[in-house]
Amino acid sequence: MWLNNLLDNIDDTSILIFMKGNDLKKWRNKWGLSQAKLAKLFNVDVMTVSRWERGIQQPTPLLPLALEALENRLKEVSRKEEV
Secondary structure: OHHHHHHHOOOHHHHHHHOOHHHHHHHHHHOOOOHHHHHHHOOOOHHHHHHHHHOOOOOOOOHHHHHHHHHHHHHHHHHHHHO
């Protein structure tokens, strides 16, 4: 029931919840992050990020939340640099 409610209220910005490997790669490239930099930020091996992106290994279910938090931080830093 709660999942149906969630799905009913999804907009385009919520796509991170249903991220696949290729989506992760697009997200990472959008923010100008290398696999190595993303791996360092999440304290995982660079090969782990590679495996996530290639669909070989499933990322933690919390990855979308971590990416959302990182995206918010990157936006904040970007705004400060504009000032």
